[in-house]
Amino acid sequence: MISVRHLTKRFGSHVAVDDVSFEVTPGEVLGFLGPNGAGKTTTMRMITGFLPPSQGSVVIDGRPLLEEPIEAKRRIGYLPENPPLYPELTVRQYLHFVAEIKDVPRARRAPCVDRAITRAHLTEVAHKRVAALSKGFKQRVGLAQAIVHEPKVLILDEPTSSLDPKQRADVRDLILGLRGEHTVVLSTHILPEVQEVTDRVVIINRGRVIAVDSAQNLSQRLRGYEEIFVEIGGAPVASVREVITAIPGVTRVELEEHGADRITARIHSDLGTDLRAEVARTLASRWRLLALRNESLSLEEIFLKLTTEQESA
Numbered sequence: 001m002i003s004v005r006h007l008t009k010r011f012g013s014h015v016a017v018d019d020v021s022f023e024v025t026p027g028e029v030l031g032f033l034g035p036n037g038a039g040k041t042t043t044m045r046m047i048t049g050f051l052p053p054s055q056g057s058v059v060i061d062g063r064p065l066l067e068e069p070i071e072a073k074r075r076i077g078y079l080p081e082n083p084p085l086y087p088e089l090t091v092r093q094y095l096h097f098v099a100e101i102k103d104v105p106r107a108r109r110a111p112c113v114d115r116a117i118t119r120a121h122l123t124e125v126a127h128k129r130v131a132a133l134s135k136g137f138k139q140r141v142g143l144a145q146a147i148v149h150e151p152k153v154l155i156l157d158e159p160t161s162s163l164d165p166k167q168r169a170d171v172r173d174l175i176l177g178l179r180g181e182h183t184v185v186l187s188t189h190i191l192p193e194v195q196e197v198t199d200r201v202v203i204i205n206r207g208r209v210i211a212v213d214s215a216q217n218l219s220q221r222l223r224g225y226e227e228i229f230v231e232i233g234g235a236p237v238a239s240v241r242e243v244i245t246a247i248p249g250v251t252r253v254e255l256e257e258h259g260a261d262r263i264t265a266r267i268h269s270d271l272g273t274d275l276r277a278e279v280a281r282t283l284a285s286r287w288r289l290l291a292l293r294n295e296s297l298s299l300e301e302i303f304l305k306l307t308t309e310q311e312s313a
């Protein structure tokens with residue numbers, strides 16, 4: 001649905017985006033992650049046709065952006081870092097205005113605006129002036145203007161930045177509601193959020209792509225082993241170690257005592273193995289098994305590892 005090939009942007013001698021390529025499949029939600037100044041906004045502005053690339057190409061739903069800009073842009077909804085809102089208009093008037101400039105046929109405008117209002121949860125403020133809205137509601141208006149012409153592709157530049165946790169959760173639900181129907185690229189700094197919402201992440205640093213994968217695969221790739229976390233009550237440390245070590249497939253055990261009656265353990269095994277059932281059975285038949293879960297690296301850890309690896313390379 002989106003094909004980005006060798007995109008490069010130079011500002012004078014500074015290379016802001018350096019040979020970036022990736023594909024986004026129809027209905028996919030792709031997270032675009034990177035530290036400040038990594039080139040996220042610059043890449044998004046090139047994908048949406050707001051900034052001409054120094055080199056490279058973008059194809060949206062089979063339409064090359066450079067050769068067929070009108071057809072390609074028609075298929076895109078864009079939430080920029082600072083959406084251009086018209087404070088004097090009401091939410092409904094503003095969305096009608098956007099639908100008009102996006103060439104939505106006159107007869108389709110009212111239903112399109114209604115749909116965007118519903119999806120962005122703006123019904124109760126639709127009659128209010130944009131100027132009178134709180135920041136979170138303005139952000140939702142920004143999202144509504146991106147979807148009002150029902151584009152196949154949505155490019156959202158930090159859609160949850162500067163929102164409180166409740167508003168953030170609302171916007172996250174909205175994005176989850178768009179999945180499947182729209183192809184979405186979203187940038188963010190809030191890493192755990194990306195894990196919930198996205199199918200894959202592209203990580204960029206200093207203008208270059210340093211990883212493309214699902215958050216889970218990245219986590220495994222960087223660690224090189226599987227890890228299970230368990231918490232046990234009523235067990236002597238020495239026998240816990242002995243019993244866990246004897247489970248086939250276990251390569252390493254790290255134990256920690258918490259007071260007299262609680263032990264936590266990190267159990268390692270080779271990549272691709274899953275010892276959860278066996279570990280649960282073995283421990284629960286002897287002691288009180290209080291917790292058991294698969295541990296994966298958080299995106300925060302992945303991100304730090306990848307960006308520092310690159311710096312030391």
Ligand SMILES: Nc1ncnc2c1ncn2[C@@H]1O[C@H](COP(=O)(O)OP(=O)(O)OP(=O)(O)O)[C@@H](O)[C@H]1O
Binds near residue numbers: 035040041
């Ligand atoms: N119009 C411009 N002229 C000159 N340099 C620019 C311009 N726009 C961006 N840059 C530079 O390009 C680099 C990438 O900026 P960009 O805004 O794409 O980063 P970003 O990943 O979106 O960062 P942030 O997380 O802070 O939004 C930065 O070094 C920035 O200073």
Ligand SMILES: [Mg+2]
Binds near residue numbers: 040042157
């Ligand atoms: Mg940015």
